[in-house]
Amino acid sequence: MKDTRTRILMVDDDEDDFFLVNTLLQDVAGDQYDIEWASTYDKAIEAIEKKEHELYLVDYRLGRYTGLDILRHFQAIGNDAPVIMLTGKGDYAIDNEAMMAGASDYLVKGEITGPELERAVRYAIMESRHLRIIAESQRKYFGIFEKSHDLIFLADCNKNIIDANPIALKKMQYTREEFLRMNLKDLFMGELEATQFLLDICQDDAIAQKEYSFKNKSGQKLEMLINANKLDEQLGTFLCVAEDITEKKREEHEKRAQEKFVISGRIARVIAHEVRNPLTNILLAVGQIKQEENVEKEESDMYMDIIERNCTRINQLVTELLQSTRMMELHLQELHVNTLVKNALALAYDRLQLNNMQLNEFYTDENVTLQADEEKMNIALLNIFINAIEAMIPGEGILTVSTEAENGKAFIRIRDNGMGIPEDNKARLFDPFFTSKTKGTGLGLTSTQNIIINHKGTIHVESAPGEGTLFMIVLPLS
Structure with missing residues (x-):
């Protein structure tokens, strides 16, 4: 039959002390504990390294060694079993030093009673078990928190961010210090959407599988599928888990x-x-x-x-x-994305000057090349540039063009500060013959979309009346 008694090792160079302690413990709870003796420092170290005992009673004075040396060895080998230090009467400085070094408790020799000893042993073992459970839970939590592919945020009762996992820092392009100065509402693309989110989480205590738009530090829009819960009613803390579904x-x-x-x-x-x-x-x-x-x-x-x-x-x-x-025949060649954009932009430069409009250009420093038909891409980009120029007021227009690369794709962004596009028109923007201009065939953007699709790319539009328009072209890299 398996021995279920709790194994204890007493480290003490005085056999009489071992006899007294053993007797006291056996008198109170003889069937629960099996106490063994290590009479020297070396024997104690040998036994400790086997990690076969649930608790250790260690005398402070061990010849040329001390109980602190034993505690240091526990730390060195990663043995987290509880240690109760046995000290002499009046050694309060030693008591404090032992507790600082990791001892679970200390008892004064000559003053120990059986119930007091048994209680100290029982409490130390229980506390150790609880700490192990907590540590294991923390390891699991931090494993999920640190390695999750989803963005995880923790916020306090005022919705201020108090923690964020590494993927959240990377996706949102903030440092940890910057994040800890932010509020949950700062993550959202629009103020109205942020307000609605905070109302929902406060009223329902949870949000399940709802889509919201975030913006990273550079202003890029990220589509998120969010689950959020109130963690603690009294503290008012929140957990928010966001899946990036932008690519999807x-x-x-x-x-x-x-x-x-x-x-x-x-x-x-x-x-x-x-x-x-x-x-x-x-x-x-x-x-x-x-x-x-x-x-x-x-x-x-x-x-x-x-x-x-x-x-x-x-x-x-x-x-x-x-x-x-129709699907077209492309004459592909390797071109740098910056060259492609600059060449097309040069064709629209006269229009910008004639209308006294400002041009802002932000180009990637990376060597971003793609396979493209330069002539047809000139047509596609020029159509967008002309549309942008015609949508802006002469003398007030600002055209912003940027390029960058991410996840094996080139991104071309063309933004104007023009009149914007009504929501109803956005859905029909690339339809053949659809146009809001008094003069126009309505085929320019249809042709542009066709060219981009033939290059295995995509084109997206973000716009609202009075807020300008952003065209984003995504193309695969060479």
Whole structure:
């Protein structure tokens, strides 16, 4: 049958002291404890290193060694078992030094009673077990906290951030010190969204699987799926776990764009087929009428030129529509993303100067290259630059262009401070023939999107009336 008694080792060079302590403990709880004796420092060290005992009673005076030497050895080998120091009467300085060195308790020889000794032993063992449970819980918690792929924030009753895990610091681009000076509402893209989040967490004590928009230190928008809970009702602390779903949302958007693109291409082919046949007949009729001799030639030529010119224009529109939606042949070459943007920007520079607009440029210092058709990318970027310039007020416009690389992709951001785009129009922005301009075919951005998609990239728009517009192009690196 397995011995279930608690094993105790007493380290003392006086056999009489061992006998007295053993007798006291056995008299109070003889069936619960098995006490063994180490009479020298060396024997004690040998036994301690085996880690076979749950508690140690250590005399302070051990010949040329002291109990503090024993405590230091516990620390050196990582043995966290409880140690009760046995001291002489009046050795209060030693008592304090022993407690500072890691002893669980101390008892004065000659004053120990059986119940007092048993209680000290029992409490020391219980405390040690509780500390181990707490330490294990802390290890698990910090393992999750430190290594989680999700962003984790802890906040106090005033919603001030009191802790954040490493991935949160990295994603949000703040130092730990900066984070600890922030409030939860500072993480959100919009003030209204932040206010709503704080109302929800205060009213319901929890938020489950809700999407919010964060902004990092550089102002970049991050889409987050958030779970939040109130941890302590009295302290008012909060735990917020946020999953970065920015890339997932981009992929969903790209998928929708691809589906939309296929539908647009199908419509374009139908329009082209249905319109081109009558156009051909009209052009043939124009040719016949021009050959008639009975019609006044001057008048005939005037009307025929009008008809022919408009027919040709309609034909050009159909051609442009097909080109804006069909898969195209690309002549790829390796280009630096900065070069690509600067070359396209040079084509729009005269317009900026004529309208007295400010240009801010922020280019990556990294060697960011991609495979691109320079001619077609010039068309795509120029369409965006022209749209941005036309959306801004002359003399007040500010066009901001930036490039950077992250996670194997190049990011081109084009921001204006123009009139912005209404929410209803944003959804139709890349639709063929959709335009809010008095003069325009509505094919420029359709063509731009087609070019970007053919380069295996994506294009996103963020805008609101009166707040300007941001176009973000994401392209794979070489």
